[in-house]
Amino acid sequence: MKILIKWLSNAAAIMIGAYILPGVAIASFWTALILSVIWGLINAVLKPILIILTLPINMLTLGLFTLVINALMVMLAAWLVPGVMISGFWTAVLFSLLVSIFSAMFSMLTADDYQE
Numbered sequence: 001m002k003i004l005i006k007w008l009s010n011a012a013a014i015m016i017g018a019y020i021l022p023g024v025a026i027a028s029f030w031t032a033l034i035l036s037v038i039w040g041l042i043n044a045v046l047k048p049i050l051i052i053l054t055l056p057i058n059m060l061t062l063g064l065f066t067l068v069i070n071a072l073m074v075m076l077a078a079w080l081v082p083g084v085m086i087s088g089f090w091t092a093v094l095f096s097l098l099v100s101i102f103s104a105m106f107s108m109l110t111a112d113d114y115q116e
Helices: 002-020 029-053 055-060 065-080 089-110
Strands: 024-026 084-086
Touching: 002 024, 002 029, 002 089, 024 029, 029 055, 029 065, 055 065, 065 084, 065 089, 084 089
Parallel strands: none
Antiparallel strands: 024 084
16 A cells, blocks of 8 residues: 555656646656656666766765766656656756655655554
């Protein structure tokens, strides 16, 4: 159940980010759901490899190169999912930041405060 809520909240965060940024277009909420899955898979598989490979650059820039990696992950996911359009690199950076912020807010709202 938690994964379903997380999936829906990420899709909602994607829709909100697309609504706020003029350079991002998402065709429908179903497209946002698919983008959420693809983006999550890319972040789970490809992002750790890229973080390790770019560790020297990341250390040199004090972690700011992670924003570049996040933007590349967003652009790759948008390229893989039909119905998603991101106009450029800086738009992808802002979109990934907005989605991260809204996703964190939704996670705080849906978090369980008790332990079972």
